Amino acid sequence: MSVYEKLAALHITLPQPVPPVAAFVPFVRTGNLLFLSGHIAMKDGKPWAGQLGLNLTTEQGSAAARSIAIDLMGTLHAALGDLNQIKRIVKLMVLVNSSPLFTEQHLVANGASELFARVFGDKGAHARSAFGVAQIPFGSCVEIELVAEV
Amino acid sequence: MSVYEKLAALHITLPQPVPPVAAFVPFVRTGNLLFLSGHIAMKDGKPWAGQLGLNLTTEQGSAAARSIAIDLMGTLHAALGDLNQIKRIVKLMVLVNSSPLFTEQHLVANGASELFARVFGDKGAHARSAFGVAQIPFGSCVEIELVAEV
Amino acid sequence: MSVYEKLAALHITLPQPVPPVAAFVPFVRTGNLLFLSGHIAMKDGKPWAGQLGLNLTTEQGSAAARSIAIDLMGTLHAALGDLNQIKRIVKLMVLVNSSPLFTEQHLVANGASELFARVFGDKGAHARSAFGVAQIPFGSCVEIELVAEV
Numbered sequence: 001m002s003v004y005e006k007l008a009a010l011h012i013t014l015p016q017p018v019p020p021v022a023a024f025v026p027f028v029r030t031g032n033l034l035f036l037s038g039h040i041a042m043k044d045g046k047p048w049a050g051q052l053g054l055n056l057t058t059e060q061g062s063a064a065a066r067s068i069a070i071d072l073m074g075t076l077h078a079a080l081g082d083l084n085q086i087k088r089i090v091k092l093m094v095l096v097n098s099s100p101l102f103t104e105q106h107l108v109a110n111g112a113s114e115l116f117a118r119v120f121g122d123k124g125a126h127a128r129s130a131f132g133v134a135q136i137p138f139g140s141c142v143e144i145e146l147v148a149e150v
Numbered sequence: 151m152s153v154y155e156k157l158a159a160l161h162i163t164l165p166q167p168v169p170p171v172a173a174f175v176p177f178v179r180t181g182n183l184l185f186l187s188g189h190i191a192m193k194d195g196k197p198w199a200g201q202l203g204l205n206l207t208t209e210q211g212s213a214a215a216r217s218i219a220i221d222l223m224g225t226l227h228a229a230l231g232d233l234n235q236i237k238r239i240v241k242l243m244v245l246v247n248s249s250p251l252f253t254e255q256h257l258v259a260n261g262a263s264e265l266f267a268r269v270f271g272d273k274g275a276h277a278r279s280a281f282g283v284a285q286i287p288f289g290s291c292v293e294i295e296l297v298a299e300v
Numbered sequence: 301m302s303v304y305e306k307l308a309a310l311h312i313t314l315p316q317p318v319p320p321v322a323a324f325v326p327f328v329r330t331g332n333l334l335f336l337s338g339h340i341a342m343k344d345g346k347p348w349a350g351q352l353g354l355n356l357t358t359e360q361g362s363a364a365a366r367s368i369a370i371d372l373m374g375t376l377h378a379a380l381g382d383l384n385q386i387k388r389i390v391k392l393m394v395l396v397n398s399s400p401l402f403t404e405q406h407l408v409a410n411g412a413s414e415l416f417a418r419v420f421g422d423k424g425a426h427a428r429s430a431f432g433v434a435q436i437p438f439g440s441c442v443e444i445e446l447v448a449e450v
Contacts, residue, residue: 023263024278028240030299031182032331035241038279090328091335093445095281098435106437113323128324129338129445131395132435135248135282137256145279149330173413174428178390180449181332185391188429245431285398285432287406295393295429
């Protein structure tokens with residue numbers, strides 16, 4: 001199955017990337033590496049606000065991370081025109097808006113990691129850092145940055 | 151206009167890079183990529199201490215980010231000898247020392263992003279992640295890490 | 301002295317890497333770059349829990365960072381089969397689980413940086429970012445991500 005067939009089987013429609021609300025661009029390619037900007041979790045077109053350990057559960061955080069993975073694939077598609085050109089999802093950096101006692105950032109991050117594994121197979125197996133941050137722009141609950149090899 | 155003419159038009163003088171106060175180096179080149187260490191905001195030769203949302207405004211944070219961009223250009227100049235050799239500012243990671251409720255990290259980061267855009271033009275359009283951290287070495291208010299393509 | 305002779309002189313035994321407790325892999329190689337996942341501090345086979353400024357001293361944090369450096373070398377050895385193939389330790393990102401007032405993340409990070417310098421010599425001189433985060437998976441006190449050139 002191609003990447004797009006897998007997305008269809010998962011009933012996932014890729015979004016049109018939204019231009020960043022700031023003085024930067026959604027991705028930069030250098031050589032065979034594609035660096036994607038940090039994407040924040042969005043819900044119903046607005047920042048998905050909240051903090052893990054305060055007013056969001058780990059399951060909600062994981063769903064937010066999964067939704068960012070879909071947005072990241074939208075940006076990858078916009079960058080390349082064809083997701084099948086991706087040789088490898090190299091690395092994710094997963095920032096979780098965390099209260100002082102929340103320690104399940106890895107479970108939140110799995111919402112994104114598992115989707116990449118399902119959609120890209122072996123090419124989706126990535127290195128990753130996940131950790132708790134004090135805040136995220138617009139109060140969003142999760143932010144993810146990605147590096148891919150083309 | 152060359153990069154240096156743009157800097158002169160903006161009345162910006164690049165600093166001599168200060169050796170890191172620790173067991174690392176200000177930059178490492180690998181292939182065509184130049185990785186710069188996180189630079190903390192400095193003011194009058196001392197760490198620019200403070201926290202956004204506590205005792206610094208967004209405007210002050212943005213000014214601190216802009217000052218780091220100048221320091222990063224000083225390091226890029228020291229690394230390459232000629233800023234015109236830069237093909238692209240690839241990526242910034244902007245860490246904002248944030249109180250629990252401060253959510254304008256993107257506006258703080260724009261202080262750096264907009265300066266790179268003005269000085270480098272299209273080559274300055276970069277990917278970016280900005281987020282709020284619990285603290286920064288020496289209590290500095292902002293720290294920025296940069297990747298450039300040569 | 302080879303890297304392994306230096307490790308022996310320091311009485312350091314490299315661990316077998318533990319598979320990540322999540323949906324990702326410990327490292328990804330792309331071209332000449334090796335991206336290692338964030339490794340959290342472990343003690344006696346369990347996450348080394350604690351927060352700097354709350355219940356751990358800077359010295360303890362530095363020891364935790366040093367122990368992660370050893371684990372990262374274990375992963376590098378597993379990835380390459382021979383640590384002497386490493387051309388350069390390119391970059392560390394050092395995340396320190398920090399209370400709101402702790403500002404010595406650079407001293408904590410030195411625990412890792414100084415070991416890389418001792419083991420790899422000039423090849424161990426790396427770029428670095430160190431900062432304080434709100435939390436780390438499993439409540440670990442330090443997490444480090446690494447990029448190496450092969």
